[in-house]
Amino acid sequence: MAIIKWISEKLPLLILLVAVCTYFSPVYWQVSTKVPSILLGVVIFFAGVSMNLEAIKGIHKKTKELVLVMCLKWTLTVAVSIALAHGFFSAQPEIAAGMILAGTVPSATAATVYTFLAGGNASLVVAASLLDVAISPVVTPLAMMGLAGQQVAISFWDLLQSFVLIVVIPMGIGLLVQRGMDGFKDYSKVATKLGSSLALLLIVHTLIGSGKEAIASEVGLIPLVAGTTFLQVVIPMATAYFIAKKLRLEEEDARAALFQVGLCNTALAAILAFEFIGELGTVAPIFNMIFNLSIGAWIAGWFNKKDLLEENRLRKLPV
DSSP states (O other): OHHHHHHHHTHHHHHHHHHHHHHHOSOOOOOOTTHHHHHHHHHHHHHHHHOOGGGGTTGGGGHHHHHHHHHHIIIIIHHHHHHHHHHHHTTOHHHHHHHHHHTTSOBOHHHHHHHHHTTOOHHHHHHHHHHHHHHHHHHHHHHHTTOSSGGGOOOHHHHHHHHIIIIIHHHHHHHHHHHHSTTHHHHHHHHHHHHHHHHHHHHHHHHHHHTHHHHHHTGGGHHHHHHHHHHHHHHHHHHHHHHHHHTTOOHHHHHHHHHHHHOBOHHHHHHHHHHHTOGGGGHHHHHHHHHHHHHHHHHHHHHHHHHHHHHHHHHHSOO
């Protein structure tokens, strides 16, 4: 259990180390292009098994909050991604397309985890995540319009097929297993935590290994990619929380908005980029993955400490 906790806590650093070591290593695991998709499918299967569907039964009481979170996710996050892609990488359409993909995929599983750790409304994130799966295949091809080059063209049907195979079917099977096998959900949490972490590391390893030559051809752009993907994560998170507070949402709902809007499933984005765009298209999603996991973990910890301090302060007040 200790090693699983350590891997989960150090995952952003481990992803960065695996990416760097794979890039400079003369040896890497050469696999079929389908392997990363299968690995992510396994992650999503376990996410489906461990998903708390009971928690979203009362989500009808949060319709306004759900609508707001969805609107922010599919306007703010997408707009920021498109603006950064066109503003900084108009001459590198593959990198630009990968950045847009990183902002138009469904929210990450980590969004639910971090929302829970931060004391936010995790059920709101779960409900929004399920809706994301239906919206993303429509929005992504539209967001790609205007990029130069036939190599970045993604059709709705091709994207929908990939979503069905990588996301919908594994999650559906996971939900069926959860309903059909009482108690399996509890046992799956450890497997989900360890399996997800190892699968993400293997996905990064195989994608970086396959894309070494393409990345080397644009290695001078790596600092710019890192800086823009940092903004791609931070701007939607900060803006979503600010808007939610200005509209007087409850604190737990504002925290849910922060994570749901800012944290996208960039492992899925990297795989889609590899499949439809090319190796260079995976760079932005991988950097986004590093930043959204590390920043998300830091913010969740900050909220948690803030709540504990407030709780201790209230205990010391005279009755």
